[in-house]
Amino acid sequence: MISKSQSKYIQSLGQKKHRDEEGVFIAEGPKLVTELLKSKNAEVKNLYALDDWLHDNEKLLTDVDAIAINEAELEKISQLKTPNRVVAVVKKFEEKESTTKGKLSLVLDTIQDPGNFGTIIRTADWFGVQQIFCSHDCADLYNPKVVQATTGSIARVKVFYADLPSWVKQQNEIRVYVTMLEGKDVTRMTAIKEGLIIIGNEANGIHDDLLQLANERITIPRKGEAESLNAGVATGIVLACLV
Amino acid sequence: MISKSQSKYIQSLGQKKHRDEEGVFIAEGPKLVTELLKSKNAEVKNLYALDDWLHDNEKLLTDVDAIAINEAELEKISQLKTPNRVVAVVKKFEEKESTTKGKLSLVLDTIQDPGNFGTIIRTADWFGVQQIFCSHDCADLYNPKVVQATTGSIARVKVFYADLPSWVKQQNEIRVYVTMLEGKDVTRMTAIKEGLIIIGNEANGIHDDLLQLANERITIPRKGEAESLNAGVATGIVLACLV
Numbered sequence: 001m002i003s004k005s006q007s008k009y010i011q012s013l014g015q016k017k018h019r020d021e022e023g024v025f026i027a028e029g030p031k032l033v034t035e036l037l038k039s040k041n042a043e044v045k046n047l048y049a050l051d052d053w054l055h056d057n058e059k060l061l062t063d064v065d066a067i068a069i070n071e072a073e074l075e076k077i078s079q080l081k082t083p084n085r086v087v088a089v090v091k092k093f094e095e096k097e098s099t100t101k102g103k104l105s106l107v108l109d110t111i112q113d114p115g116n117f118g119t120i121i122r123t124a125d126w127f128g129v130q131q132i133f134c135s136h137d138c139a140d141l142y143n144p145k146v147v148q149a150t151t152g153s154i155a156r157v158k159v160f161y162a163d164l165p166s167w168v169k170q171q172n173e174i175r176v177y178v179t180m181l182e183g184k185d186v187t188r189m190t191a192i193k194e195g196l197i198i199i200g201n202e203a204n205g206i207h208d209d210l211l212q213l214a215n216e217r218i219t220i221p222r223k224g225e226a227e228s229l230n231a232g233v234a235t236g237i238v239l240a241c242l243v
Numbered sequence: 244m245i246s247k248s249q250s251k252y253i254q255s256l257g258q259k260k261h262r263d264e265e266g267v268f269i270a271e272g273p274k275l276v277t278e279l280l281k282s283k284n285a286e287v288k289n290l291y292a293l294d295d296w297l298h299d300n301e302k303l304l305t306d307v308d309a310i311a312i313n314e315a316e317l318e319k320i321s322q323l324k325t326p327n328r329v330v331a332v333v334k335k336f337e338e339k340e341s342t343t344k345g346k347l348s349l350v351l352d353t354i355q356d357p358g359n360f361g362t363i364i365r366t367a368d369w370f371g372v373q374q375i376f377c378s379h380d381c382a383d384l385y386n387p388k389v390v391q392a393t394t395g396s397i398a399r400v401k402v403f404y405a406d407l408p409s410w411v412k413q414q415n416e417i418r419v420y421v422t423m424l425e426g427k428d429v430t431r432m433t434a435i436k437e438g439l440i441i442i443g444n445e446a447n448g449i450h451d452d453l454l455q456l457a458n459e460r461i462t463i464p465r466k467g468e469a470e471s472l473n474a475g476v477a478t479g480i481v482l483a484c485l486v
Contacts, residue, residue, distance in 0.1 A: 115358060119473045128467030153469050187483055223486055224371030226396050229479065230362045236476035237483040240430055243466055 002048055002073050010048075010077040010087065016140050023092050025142035027154075029084035034060065035152030036090055042155045048077060049086035079144045092142060095158045098131060100174050102194050104243060106132045109164060109210055110201040111231055114139045118149020119232035120199070125153035127239040132157060133196075135164045165209040171196060175215045178206050179238055181228075183217030186241045197238060202231050245291055245316050253291075253320040253330065259383050266335050268385035270397075272327035277303065278395030279333055285398045291320060292329035322387045335385060338401045341374060343417050345437055347486060349375040352407060352453055353444040354474055357382045361392020362475035363442070368396035370482040375400060376439075378407045408452040414439060418458045421449050422481055424471075426460030429484045440481060445474050 012018040013026045024045060027033055030053065036042040037060040047066040054061065054068055074083045106124050111117045117139040124132055139146050141159050150157075168176060175195040179186075198214070200206035220229060220237050229237075255261040256269045267288060270276055273296065279285040280303040290309040297304065297311055317326045349367050354360045360382040367375055382389050384402045393400075411419060418438040422429075441457070443449035463472060463480050472480075 119476060122469050123472060123476050125467045125469035126463075126465055126472050130467075149473075151469070151471070156468050220369075220483060222369055224368045224373075225399050226365050226368035226394070228394070229366060229369050230392075230475060232473060233362060233366050233476050233479035236472065236480050240463060240480040240483065 002067060002069050002077065006046075006048075006067075007073070007077055010089065013089070014079055014144060016143070019092070019140075019142050024089050025092060025147060026079060026144055027088045027090050027147055028078060028080055028086065028144070029148070030086055032148065032150075032152050033086045033088045036088060036155050037061070037064070039155035041093060043091040044088045045091055046089040047086065048074070048088075050074065053085045080148070093154075093158075095160065097160055098158070100131075100171050100194075100196060103131070104129050104192065104194065105196050106235070106239075107164065107168070107196050107198040108132060108134045108138050109198060109206050110135055110204070111138045111199065112201070113231075114143045114145035115149050116230065116232045117141075117143075118146040118151075118154075120235045121146075121150045121157050121159065122153040123232060123236045123239060125150075125157050127243040129239060129243065130157060132159045133164070133167065134159060134161050136161050165207075165213065168196065168198075168210065168213045176213050177216045177218050177242075178211060178214040179234060180205070180217045180219055181222075183219035185221050186218045186238055187221065189218065189241055192242050195242075197242065199231055199235050199238070202228050245310060245312050245320065249289075249291075249310075250316070250320055253332065256332070257322055257387060259386070262335070262383075262385050267332050268335060268390060269322060269387055270331045270333050270390055271321060271323055271329065271387070272391070273329055275391065275393075275395050276329045276331045279331060279398050280304070280307070282398035284336060286334040287331045288334055289332040290329065291317070291331075293317065296328045323391070336397075336401075338403065340403055341401070343374075343414050343437075343439060346374070347372050347435065347437065348439050349478070349482075350407065350411065350439050350441040351375060351377045351381050352441060352449050353378055353447065354381045354442065355444070356474075357386045357388035358392050359473065359475045360384075360386075361389040361394075361397075363478045364389075364393045364400050364402065365396040366475060366479045366482060368393075368400050370486040372482060372486065373400060375402045376407070376410065377402060377404050379404050408450075408456065411439065411441075411453065411456050419456050420459045420461050420485075421454060421457040422477060423448070423460045423462055424465075426462035428464050429461045429481055430464065432461065432484055435485050438485075440485065442474055442478050442481070445471050
């Protein structure tokens with residue numbers, strides 16, 4: 001049973017303003033919530049789930065404030081079209097910014113679509129890229145659609161927001177790769193161990209002040225007619241070639 | 244000015260049942276609609292747009308029943324969260340099924356998410372793959388979200404629905420590649436000129452009756468922790484390696 005004020009509180013977390021004030025975000029569905037419960041990085045503060053789910057996951061819930069709810073209550077607090085058994089309130093991650101030395105890092109310039117942003121985080125996780133640096137106008141990491149699209153990778157990949165041009169300038173001696181419509185064929189390049197890979201907005205590409213900092217322009221050769229690739233798909237192809 | 248009955252008609256096309264009955268679908272936004280107007284394959288039956296858009300695109304509209312509407316009317320007929328200047332009613336494509344000989348074809352097994360499905364069509368178009376064969380339980384090609392996600396590639400890539408196991412069996416001597424979590428590393432393969440590349444559902448993979456027809460199992464090597472890749476991203480990586 002969930003109280004009216006709890007229900008209101010959860011609904012309010014659909015908005016960035018309230019997530020920022022409270023320092024928490026919402027995660028939904030068995031797969032995502034189980035990943036967060038198992039993760040050492042994530043702290044699940046409250047959890048609301050159907051009886052059978054609570055029963056099946058008893059062992060994961062020893063330290064969690066878990067409340068049983070019915071289908072109607074779930075429907076009310078869920079942000080999903082098809083509510084999926086469990087909703088968790090999770091503490092935002094507090095990541096210390098780490099070095100770019102000796103690592104591949106992704107850099108996202110104005111990736112505003114939440115689904116694309118989440119998919120990129122998931123793709124980075126698949127390829128073992130552990131940190132992503134984003135411009136301030138990228139989607140909010142804790143937007144429910146971003147969280148869902150990461151399918152749990154949000155617990156593993158570190159995401160930082162920065163003023164990209166000045167931040168990139170500070171990364172001394174780290175090579176900067178930018179994905180463009182023209183450049184070196186990425187499918188013919190060999191893996192790299194260290195570097196910043198900048199992915200731009202689908203419609204507008206990469207901002208000029210970032211382009212000027214590039215050491216290498218790379219491209220995914222077009223063999224057909226489409227004008228562009230989805231940003232998530234482009235990231236996947238670049239990482240498959242360079243990791 | 245749009246009549247009440249026109250407005251109702253357009254809204255009804257959000258549903259598959261009505262699209263099937265009428266043999267038409269909805270396309271929205273300047274980029275998509277312009278691509279369809281320029282395409283030889285597509286027949287735009289009616290078009291509703293803001294005055295300035297009609298004025299800017301006069302030359303494309305010589306054969307089209309185009310009606311000027313205001314922002315409020317656009318808002319009413321649009322299926323988009325952010326209506327974007329123009330809504331077109333377009334005749335469904337009538338494609339004759341063509342041979343798989345000498346070509347690369349994509350085969351989609353139960354790709355139900357409209358955004359993923361549209362992104363896959365767009366990605367195929369980027370890589371010059373001209374035909375896609377889908378199981379009957381894939382998303383509807385003319386679902387507005389699919390149409391939007393193709394960003395115009397719907398006018399170029401041919402999409403057919405088929406009972407996949409029996410259809411694949413009929414493709415004599417065409418090699419069948421299936422994407423799996425284990426198999427031959429696709430990033431080390433060389434391009435192929437002919438074949439069927441089967442992409443499966445993210446959660447459930449490829450159905451057994453299709454798997455049995457595979458000549459080659461291919462995989463995108465995982466170097467990190469994510470359990471799976473988004474189906475659109477996986478398609479992009481496979482095509483970047485094999486086209």
